[in-house]
Amino acid sequence: MNNKITIHHITRVEGHGNILVDIKDGKIEKVLWEIIEAPRFFEAMVRGRHYTEVARITSRICGICSVGHSITSVKATEDALGIKISEQTEVLRKILLHSENFDSHILHIYFLVAPDLFGAPSVFPLLEGAKEVVLRALKMKNLAHQWGAILAGRTTHPTKIVPGGFSTIPTKEDLLKIKEIILELIPEMEKTLETLSTVLDKIPAFERDTEYMALWNGKEYPLYDGKIQTILSSGEKTLYPVEKYRECTNEYLVEHSTAKFTKNKLDSLMVGALARFNNNYEFLHPEAKKVAEKLGLRPVFTNPFFNTVAQAIECVHSLYDSLEMVEKLIKEGIKEEEIPKPSKYGKGIAVVEVPRGILMHEYEYDEEGYCKGANCIIPTNQNHGNIQKDMEAYLPYLIKEKVSKEELELKLEMLVRAYDPCISCSTHFLKVRFK
Amino acid sequence: MKKKIAFFDFTCCEGCQVELTNLGADKFAGLLNLVEFVEFREVMSEKTGETIDISFIEGSFSREKDRERLIKIRERSKIVVAYGSCATLGGINALKHRKEGWKEFVYGDANFEILNSSKALPISSVIKVDYCLHGCPINREEFLKMAIDLVMDKEPLIPNYPVCVQCKVNETVCRYLLNECCLGLVARAGCGAPCPKDGIPCEACRGFVDNPNLEALKEVIKDKKLQEKLYLFTSNQMEEKDEQ
Amino acid sequence: MAVFYYFLKEKDFPAFFKKLLKKGEVYGPKAKGDFFVFDKLKKLEELRLDYDVTILPPKKIISPPEETLLHFSKEGAQSPKEVEEKVLFGVHFYDIKAIDMLDLLFQENFPDSIYLSKRKKTTIIGSSIERISKRAFWGSVGKHIGPQGHDGFFTKIKDGYLYETLTEKGEKLLKYGEFQPANSDQIKEAKKKNKEIMEKCPEKLIWDSSTIAKTVRENFKSPLWEILSKKCFSCGTCNMVCPTCYCFDVQDYFNFDGETGTRKRHWDGCLLEDFAKITLGGGACENFRGKRYERYRHRAMRKTAYLNTKLGGPACVGCGRCSMQCVPDIADPVNIIKSFMEVK
Amino acid sequence: MKNPFIPRKAIIEKITYLTEKEAHLLLKVDEKGFSYKPGQFIEVGLFGFGEIPIGFASSPNRLPYFEIVVRNVGRVSGAIHKLKEKDEIYFRGPLGNGFDVDFMKGKNILIVAGGIGLCPTRSLIQYILDNRKDFKDFVLFYGTKTPQEQLFQEDLSNWRVMKEINFCETVDKPSPDWKGNVGVITTLFKKVPINPDSIVVICGPPIMYKFVMAELSGIGIPKKHVFVDLERRMKCGIGKCGHCQINDKYVCTDGPVFRFSEIENLEEAL
Numbered sequence A: 001m002n003n004k005i006t007i008h009h010i011t012r013v014e015g016h017g018n019i020l021v022d023i024k025d026g027k028i029e030k031v032l033w034e035i036i037e038a039p040r041f042f043e044a045m046v047r048g049r050h051y052t053e054v055a056r057i058t059s060r061i062c063g064i065c066s067v068g069h070s071i072t073s074v075k076a077t078e079d080a081l082g083i084k085i086s087e088q089t090e091v092l093r094k095i096l097l098h099s100e101n102f103d104s105h106i107l108h109i110y111f112l113v114a115p116d117l118f119g120a121p122s123v124f125p126l127l128e129g130a131k132e133v134v135l136r137a138l139k140m141k142n143l144a145h146q147w148g149a150i151l152a153g154r155t156t157h158p159t160k161i162v163p164g165g166f167s168t169i170p171t172k173e174d175l176l177k178i179k180e181i182i183l184e185l186i187p188e189m190e191k192t193l194e195t196l197s198t199v200l201d202k203i204p205a206f207e208r209d210t211e212y213m214a215l216w217n218g219k220e221y222p223l224y225d226g227k228i229q230t231i232l233s234s235g236e237k238t239l240y241p242v243e244k245y246r247e248c249t250n251e252y253l254v255e256h257s258t259a260k261f262t263k264n265k266l267d268s269l270m271v272g273a274l275a276r277f278n279n280n281y282e283f284l285h286p287e288a289k290k291v292a293e294k295l296g297l298r299p300v301f302t303n304p305f306f307n308t309v310a311q312a313i314e315c316v317h318s319l320y321d322s323l324e325m326v327e328k329l330i331k332e333g334i335k336e337e338e339i340p341k342p343s344k345y346g347k348g349i350a351v352v353e354v355p356r357g358i359l360m361h362e363y364e365y366d367e368e369g370y371c372k373g374a375n376c377i378i379p380t381n382q383n384h385g386n387i388q389k390d391m392e393a394y395l396p397y398l399i400k401e402k403v404s405k406e407e408l409e410l411k412l413e414m415l416v417r418a419y420d421p422c423i424s425c426s427t428h429f430l431k432v433r434f435k
Numbered sequence B: 001m002k003k004k005i006a007f008f009d010f011t012c013c014e015g016c017q018v019e020l021t022n023l024g025a026d027k028f029a030g031l032l033n034l035v036e037f038v039e040f041r042e043v044m045s046e047k048t049g050e051t052i053d054i055s056f057i058e059g060s061f062s063r064e065k066d067r068e069r070l071i072k073i074r075e076r077s078k079i080v081v082a083y084g085s086c087a088t089l090g091g092i093n094a095l096k097h098r099k100e101g102w103k104e105f106v107y108g109d110a111n112f113e114i115l116n117s118s119k120a121l122p123i124s125s126v127i128k129v130d131y132c133l134h135g136c137p138i139n140r141e142e143f144l145k146m147a148i149d150l151v152m153d154k155e156p157l158i159p160n161y162p163v164c165v166q167c168k169v170n171e172t173v174c175r176y177l178l179n180e181c182c183l184g185l186v187a188r189a190g191c192g193a194p195c196p197k198d199g200i201p202c203e204a205c206r207g208f209v210d211n212p213n214l215e216a217l218k219e220v221i222k223d224k225k226l227q228e229k230l231y232l233f234t235s236n237q238m239e240e241k242d243e244q
Numbered sequence C: 001m002a003v004f005y006y007f008l009k010e011k012d013f014p015a016f017f018k019k020l021l022k023k024g025e026v027y028g029p030k031a032k033g034d035f036f037v038f039d040k041l042k043k044l045e046e047l048r049l050d051y052d053v054t055i056l057p058p059k060k061i062i063s064p065p066e067e068t069l070l071h072f073s074k075e076g077a078q079s080p081k082e083v084e085e086k087v088l089f090g091v092h093f094y095d096i097k098a099i100d101m102l103d104l105l106f107q108e109n110f111p112d113s114i115y116l117s118k119r120k121k122t123t124i125i126g127s128s129i130e131r132i133s134k135r136a137f138w139g140s141v142g143k144h145i146g147p148q149g150h151d152g153f154f155t156k157i158k159d160g161y162l163y164e165t166l167t168e169k170g171e172k173l174l175k176y177g178e179f180q181p182a183n184s185d186q187i188k189e190a191k192k193k194n195k196e197i198m199e200k201c202p203e204k205l206i207w208d209s210s211t212i213a214k215t216v217r218e219n220f221k222s223p224l225w226e227i228l229s230k231k232c233f234s235c236g237t238c239n240m241v242c243p244t245c246y247c248f249d250v251q252d253y254f255n256f257d258g259e260t261g262t263r264k265r266h267w268d269g270c271l272l273e274d275f276a277k278i279t280l281g282g283g284a285c286e287n288f289r290g291k292r293y294e295r296y297r298h299r300a301m302r303k304t305a306y307l308n309t310k311l312g313g314p315a316c317v318g319c320g321r322c323s324m325q326c327v328p329d330i331a332d333p334v335n336i337i338k339s340f341m342e343v344k
Numbered sequence D: 001m002k003n004p005f006i007p008r009k010a011i012i013e014k015i016t017y018l019t020e021k022e023a024h025l026l027l028k029v030d031e032k033g034f035s036y037k038p039g040q041f042i043e044v045g046l047f048g049f050g051e052i053p054i055g056f057a058s059s060p061n062r063l064p065y066f067e068i069v070v071r072n073v074g075r076v077s078g079a080i081h082k083l084k085e086k087d088e089i090y091f092r093g094p095l096g097n098g099f100d101v102d103f104m105k106g107k108n109i110l111i112v113a114g115g116i117g118l119c120p121t122r123s124l125i126q127y128i129l130d131n132r133k134d135f136k137d138f139v140l141f142y143g144t145k146t147p148q149e150q151l152f153q154e155d156l157s158n159w160r161v162m163k164e165i166n167f168c169e170t171v172d173k174p175s176p177d178w179k180g181n182v183g184v185i186t187t188l189f190k191k192v193p194i195n196p197d198s199i200v201v202i203c204g205p206p207i208m209y210k211f212v213m214a215e216l217s218g219i220g221i222p223k224k225h226v227f228v229d230l231e232r233r234m235k236c237g238i239g240k241c242g243h244c245q246i247n248d249k250y251v252c253t254d255g256p257v258f259r260f261s262e263i264e265n266l267e268e269a270l
């Protein structure tokens, strides 16, 4: 088998990446996951900016998880400036993170992955054969967006997330609307799971020992706050304080990538839905656990293709967990709150789970509240190395199975897509350097 | 026959595409009544060889190697719309021009070919752009209106009045009445003024109206550091004005 | 119809208003942060009769910022559906005066059925001014003209409200509350209150409107216009917030079928750059008020002089909204008028 | 109450292109009782695109047929240019004040038309020719930038030879085969003596008015005998939208035809 495979601008992923494979006489000469997204230099951009503007700038790193970027950014800014947020703000932020997690997962499951499982090049041709699936996807995507928009203003580049809380606090009517949306989404999610279970067998079988990294706080399935934990296939867990984050996500630049790669214990690591699932299975909402059982997922699950399935499980968790929080807020009543002012100036750091994994922002501010330096570590960056290693392990297997070139291409693309890589995001930060 | 439309992206966050996926089933299906999507990398694997009726381009032009791709798109398209402020103005990407040594700052001393990036410029700096749909991100309703107009062969309406007009329609309390500053006075409307409405200032993400009164703005916003706001999304436009 | 006077006890007001709310749509002043807006009221507690001035005038309820003129399809055009009856409650006299002007302007020549049918369905109930806005000058502008188009008027007096009815629509409200015929002291007290408040505005014009009109007109070519308008952003705020501004743009919108759709009008403003611009073809344009000061001057002329013959007085009611909301603070009619009246 | 924004229907019977940019439409209305005066206009449009003010270009004597000329300059006019014969078109009107033809009757008439200004005046020209005996001398000055921009070629060749009309034309920039006068429109006043008791109608680009007025006052024609046809941005055509306001006048309802004496002291009018 002699083959040169180059997939330029791989489709149905966020951002631009290429897959390069050279096979000679059945031997792999080169496998490369190449990141070609244009670099954008956000760390430089926020320098000299007032703390009230920073989150709105870093939100522009990524249009898919801009809520996550905004929340992480204001959280780091609050840490740097000694701004203490209220409990209400924290709950609202948690609901908001759920909404984005849900929103982004739905986009990934339906628009990016489903076509592969249904054997279509995109979601649009499905309008012919599986119209209700497409309409359901659009409906769910829009409802999820509305859910987030009630709290964040816009979900792409939020208008209401500011250091200290929310520039406009939702009213009781708003919360009732969120509840209504969630209740409308639950049956749609059930149908989604039904659809998913009919195509489970289309997901390739492939396992590789991997180090999974996620937030952990021993109380909940954490998105907003926690320490960093990794779990190996053996079940061995290690906990790291947030400040050690940079050390356990050793970053390195590679020549073929505008994004940087990371590694910890093994030569690569994975973050995202499957990593969270493996680390925090016990804290999933019972409804989500039921679904996991039905779909046959137990921790530690080491097939990266099942990241999509883990996302579906998280969707269920996000719905029920949010519903409980919203109902509690409605019952206890929502209060108008003043936005607290800075009490100090200095450095601050925040880690938050966003749809694709752990996101870290770190800033330093001067006495007037202007930004002196910034650093962000993006989840997809942490996965790039794992994608590369997975491809290296998966390719020989595919060659042994003697699959056609087209099949090989498709399978590699599916592997990349399973990670839901957000490449546009991952190219904007690299080096920590405070001036 | 349905018009063929396509979406392309360059240096950007892809948020404008995401906004399209938020249209909802009714509007999306409605749009598909009028048009056929022929290329949309983020959600489609299909590619087309045929002429495209309308190409929507997102993202700014920030490195030489993208030039050829842009020229090819222009050749294949009857109408080119730059959508999103990255594409129409250079957008937030151009903010880096305000900073010395931006490349070294982010990527250290690494000097790989792939990192090469020049100034972030609007798409119109490379190819002829027929219409601009401003915004960071775009306003979905404005997109729909423009899409329908273009499909119907109608000259789309692009507002040339400031955001304040839409703020009034929303009956938002002006930021200045709250002793804060805002760029809505010089920013091109069309977004529906969501920022002041939600409690944050307008930062002119859609660029300026044709004749912004920047001298007056500098009298209204006296603080030099606050005046830096004028470079947030409108760095390229300001550079032009500063040169004059 | 003759004018009748009733009295409603303070303690009976809540019951009255709650009943009114139950019977149909009621729009009234409510708080928005530290400011006020007219909005649909859902409960009594929202009503703020102690408001000073609202951000937008109540005209928005009769002539909204965006309004359908017709629906179209292959078969032709169809008028929009008629709106529901509504009550506009708590309107200050200056805003009623402004609505009177709109009534006249939309009625003359070709009566505008879109406006007039909405107007007919609106019961306007005025209320006395309990708090004076910082930039008000309604006490001294077009003094010889009083409000006319309202159906009833509430004045807060000792222990309750004097309710004055001018029309049958105004009388209809009586059935919702424990109204009693008012006695002459109560009537006198209300009259006195409404008269005295006229002297309390923070800003004041000391000239009568025809002198102002004449002087401002004579100064059409004055270099002062350019100086006054130097900081103008052409933002149109002074137009949008003015109760007597009514200019509009018309645009068509297709539905997804590419066949049906609507023709709508939107508020427009003579301060906006393209307001008087025409296209001549071959890329050429002509803007009849292309310069900032020309547009600025046009509004000032319109408020002080142009419409005076038609309206019997100036097209400004002194609400002070433009004064308050113009960011560079150059739109205040009092200041503009003063600059011309006081130069020698 | 009638909704004044609801338009009526007309059928396009014929489209010819006077130039690349100017479409000449022959329309037919079936409604009985529809009539207008020369100088009035309609708001004509297409659903989904909008409406624009366009003057009548033919005499009301030819109803139920009437003509308009639309220059392609933008959104609505561009859409009208894409229509075909037998298509429907919608319009509201007649709107505005036309020429006071009763006042003009029994008098000498001079029409000064520049460029596209010939279209709205053509309704008056036709009207005068149709009722020629009601008027005394009839002079028409027509100026364009180039010979190619001359509209209504067929009419022009008729008028050149007709006794009923003294037709004088000029161009700013001649083509090689141009045999007529060269120069701005006021140069025609040197060629043709104008009776001081004439009634004059001026219609053309704004800049033209000043120069023509200077000539007329030289001849001694009183300003109240001069009619001008003004153009302003318009949206409603019924005196509401405010765009066409000049001072205390609305061009759409008080005009578009004004006596010069009415507007000469009106700032921003000319």
Ligand SMILES: Cc1cc2nc3c(=O)[nH]c(=O)nc-3n(C[C@H](O)[C@H](O)[C@H](O)COP(=O)(O)OP(=O)(O)OC[C@H]3O[C@@H](n4cnc5c(N)ncnc54)[C@H](O)[C@@H]3O)c2cc1C
Binding pocket: C277, C278, C279, C280, D041, D050, D051, D052, D053, D054, D055, D056, D068, D069, D070, D071, D072, D073, D074, D075, D076, D077, D078, D116, D119, D120, D230, D231, D232, D233, D234, D235, D256
């Ligand atoms: C009384 C009157 C009679 C006219 N008669 C004719 C005629 O016989 N033939 C002809 O070709 N043109 C005539 N015009 C000019 C014609 O109305 C404009 O060319 C037309 O409005 C341009 O509209 P558009 O949508 O194609 O252009 P755009 O540039 O897209 O214009 C947008 C809008 O601006 C307004 N507008 C732009 N230009 C003008 C203008 N010149 N006059 C008025 N409103 C304008 C309109 O409301 C228009 O819808 C007349 C204008 C007036 C006021």
Ligand code: SF4
Binding pocket: B163, B164, B165, B167, B168, B172, B173, B174, B175, B176, B182, B183, B184, B185, B193, B196, B202, C327
């Ligand atoms: S808040 Fe900003 S956009 Fe709104 S009116 Fe004030 S200056 Fe204008």
Ligand code: SF4
Binding pocket: C231, C232, C233, C234, C235, C236, C237, C238, C239, C271, C296, C325, C326, C327, C328, C329, C330, C331
């Ligand atoms: S006068 Fe003031 S409110 Fe009016 S357009 Fe100018 S800046 Fe805006």
Ligand code: SF4
Binding pocket: C238, C241, C242, C243, C244, C303, C315, C316, C317, C318, C319, C320, C321, C322, C323, C333
């Ligand atoms: S001009 Fe100003 S003060 Fe007068 S009515 Fe209008 S907004 Fe009120």
